[in-house]
Amino acid sequence: MIGQLLARQIQRYASSSSSRRITARLQEQRYVEVTRPDGQQHKYPSIWLRDNCQCSECFHAATRARKSHWERGPLHVRAERVRFDEKRQQLIVNWEDAHNSSYDLDWLQQRDFSVEARQRYLNEVYKPPAQLWGKSQFGDVTHHFEYHDVLKQDAVLLDWLQALAVQGFALLHGAPHDEQVVRHLAERIGYIKRTTYGDVFDVKSKPNAGNYAYLMTPLPLHTDMPYYEYKAGINILHTLAQSESPGGANLMTDGFYVANTMRRDYPDYYELLRSVPVNWFDIGHDGDAGKPFHSLWRAPVISLDADGQFARINQNTTKRDSRFTVPLEQALAWYEAYDKFLQVAQAEAVEFKTRPGDVFVFNNLRMLHGRTAYEDSPQNKRHLVGAYVDWDIIYSKLRTLKFPDAKD
Template sequence: MRSDDTFLEWLDTLAVYGIAMLKNSPLDIGVVKSLANRIGFIRRTTYGEEFSVRSRPGAKNYSYLSKPLPLHTDLPYYEYKPSVTLLHTLEQSRSKGGWNTLVDAFNIADQLRAQHPEHFKNLSQTLVNWCDIGADADKFFHNMWRAPVINLDATGKYVRINHSVPQRDSHFSIDVDKVVPWYEANATFVRMAHEQSVSFKTVPGDVLSFNNLRMLHGRTGYDDSERNVRHIVGGFVDWDIVYSRMRVLKRATVSIEETESAGQHMAVQA
């Protein structure tokens, strides 16, 4: 992607729709970091700057298993969680599985607000403990954050969605009489998300990018062997950095147009 116009179109699409796909990128392990650096810089997390998603026998993280990966948002246990997820397909499983699943959780929340207002209230007001305890390589971590599934700002607009069953803590610090209503609300939210999710299978060279504050994503299970490997390289970028880059590119475009217009005006006067 050498053109700034194409680069800006990608970022614009991502900002508006919450998802965008780049095709035919190099089969190079450094593509994600290169894209992130062109935007600004990559967001480092507990799992480093980039992460490789491939089947690992005995892995404790769901992402590193070949079993189905339920719909979720990444890193809900971060107070300031990464905003944009980049997933570059280096190798794709030739088995029937390995399909990506995605759904716009803001849209699901809109429907929940209209059709099940009490469920919406429970999911937007009840604090949930999100956590990730473990180790990656030689680094140990204990991440935790308390926030509702549906996060709103002071005006009622969506800020972020938190949803990940493996990262929802077993401790639920709410009044007993609120537990069942919350689970009923969450079950409705998850059911609606699954019913309206879309599925597709990426091919080597695809870079899937999506809004991690808005979209739920998952993956169907797949068969993995030495001759049938699925390898995805991922990374994160923050919206602050994306929006900054978009403004710079748009300002540069306006400056070029103004310069060309001024040149044409001078030519006419001459």
């Protein structure tokens, strides 16, 4: 896609520059301005140009790496002269220390500092923007895929990962009765994130359950592992056997939609949910090896990223520590906000019941999920198998699928 965009841009340039020229000029020594024949301007900080000089002395092309020359830094080296070379379609900068740099026009274009160009890069390459959805939109945002297509076709794999990134979940159908299905899917993306529950784990009712999820009781809306700093990115849940009792249905709410509703309708509550740190914890024994663990992570219910976007929802009533290490008044106010958050989440929850062969996959940083109560019988025991994969791995896979020719 980058390649296509680029080709279009270059074409546009080639056709327009035949009649009029591209010019470059220095602005107050701080910026370099490149003006296209149609009058559109692109402005780059001089220091950024020097920092990103592409010559072999400054840049190691084979590893796409800036050579570490900051110590003799570009900060105070001034650009003396700039010009645009029409023939080579390059910006040429002569620096006062006698160093010379040249930059391809298309390389500069891809690094345009305008608001639109930056947003386009963030949306197309960094992360696709999330489509927030409420209960009434569930039908429209549900994407279905065939398990075997995801395993065999890159185009389907891309669509599946894109749905996970944008809508936050997807449903796969037609998986075989095989406990390795979740592993095959995780390895199709990259690799499994191992946790204290193992790499592939069973979700079924167990005698003497060490985790609330292993009971037949209703499982209230939650995210998995809020007590990890590096919380698992997606949850892959394969239904091997479903309960024939009326229960055992999945519950799900878009946590980012709930956060957005809080921000819009209850700004004071939102501020508390975004800022008050909650202690999330888990104490127990590792399923296989029986090793003890004591997990603890302090984070607000709504976490934002560096761009101010929703990054992570933390909510798990069963894993919220009774130690609430905030001032008294803050604890008091927080409960009001939390109560409203759960009320909105519950009101927006959708309910559906997977069948054997279905694989329900969702963004664990975003979706609240749960389950209605069910009853096993000797002939019918509900059995799900799960595995986790991290978003670093998923986004990386998504980019390699979208931009197989990306070089820098």
